[in-house]
Amino acid sequence: MDALYIEKVSEELNQLFKKKKITGYAKENNSFSVETGNEQITFVLKNPNGIILKKEKIQDKTYLKKFRNLFIKSVSTLNKDRVIIFNLIKISVSGKTEEFNLIIELTGKHSNVIITDSSKKILYTFKEVESTVRNIKIGEEYILPPNEKKEFKEIKFGEVTPQGIEKKLYRFIKGLSPLNCKEIAFYVKNGLSLEEAYQKFITNHKNSNIAFLYFENKKPKFLTTFKYESLKDFKYIEFKDSPSFISAWQYFTEQFHIEMQIDTLKSKLVKLIERKLKTIDEKLSKMENPDNLLQKAKILKKAGELLKYNLHKIKPGVNKLTLTDYETEDDLTITVNPAKTPQQNLNDIFKKAKKLENKAVFEKTEREKLLSQRKFLEALKEKVFSLNSIQELQEIEKLLTTQREKSKEKEKNFPYKITLPSGKQLLIGRNRVENEIISLKLSNPWDIWFHAKETPGSHVLLKLDKGESPSEADIKFAASAAAFFSKGKNSGKIKIDYTPAKYLKKPPGTPSGYVIYKNEKTVVIDSSEFEKFLKNNNLLRK
Structure with missing residues (x-):
């Protein structure tokens, strides 16, 4: 977050919290919170920094108890840097006053929180720092973060170019970030002098009351204090309601946190899937080729047939016999x-x-099962990369989690498969992600797809050989399965649509598991036949 944006935030904090009393503090690994009555301000002290306002009280009021009941005299920034200072005042019963400073340094990974007295003596620090630049320790004098940059009017410029402005100007001018300089360079490209471009930029900044959040690849990327012309190709959101700049930063913080959760969960799931794929590949590599086994069996049977008619040739002590x-x-x-x-x-x-x-x-049989699981896991891995929903990723995590039964760890089968009385296979989705993979990735065009009509439920796929037509019994059985795995399971007879998988289609941008279909037929059936089958085969889940 750049210094100019933090300047706007401090102005809003001053409007919101000036004259309010601090009633509590809280500290977590990477955040520091201040409570004023029923409100709580949380500063995120990691890169990227963040701010969160919420109507919530701090439960444990013991932390920094001696600095409670201080009134906020003002909130401001100093030295055109990413530092917010709460000027605090303590009023005793006798009317005597004492001043303190709550300093929030929002400087990326080096962020810190410090409390000083009026003489700048450090009384508290979120984390102690000892370096050649400055020390942040209790009892020592507080020194602002080093800032050797100068005011714009103090610098003399020679020949400048838009490229030079964009890449170097922020190194010399107080308060400017690379993104700010990109906007100033844009003005210069369009005919303004550097002085005119700088003044236009500062004027736009000072006059704006609306924050703008820009997105890149649908993810929050830039926060600005006004609408940047240099970012005209980016999608953005305006935050028109006060406090605009705090609200925009809070939205950015929350969205970034969600994105971090998503990225972390994706990485975890990909590792889980790759581990399972490796296990499958190891099992496949150790398996013998069924054709080779059958060829060996054929040779042995041939040997047996020959030996059957030549038993008399086996003499005592002989271990080999050559026959024609x-x-x-x-x-x-x-x-x-x-x-x-x-x-x-x-x-x-x-x-x-x-x-x-x-x-x-x-x-x-085992090879076909493993190859089927491998195909499913590859499709699942591809799906993980495409998802941006924590809920859907958590559904996949649940799907991948091993379950314990009678103290033995068993892997869930991927996908869930049922063998019909006729020997045909049914694939059944257990959540929306699995539904989509079964319907669109594991299906052949000639397989038959089933789903409860106008009722939420699992996608059910009847696997067929190419050119094969399903029997009436298999259609009824698969339809009964679709009824069993639907919300209408206990509603008696319900309508089940079915159609060849080639008529399934997923519209772009639709949620996982959503498909449209055509050329369907409908059967009215209940779930009793399938439920009876599960009971008879001890497959009914309790």
């Missing part, structure tokens, strides 16, 4: 266990072949 495959005329060497009978060796070979076939089926 009469179909291919190739020789096949079969390993046998000399400690077992020929029949036991034959049984072992067929058991191994069967085991490999079963493993191939399992590996194929």
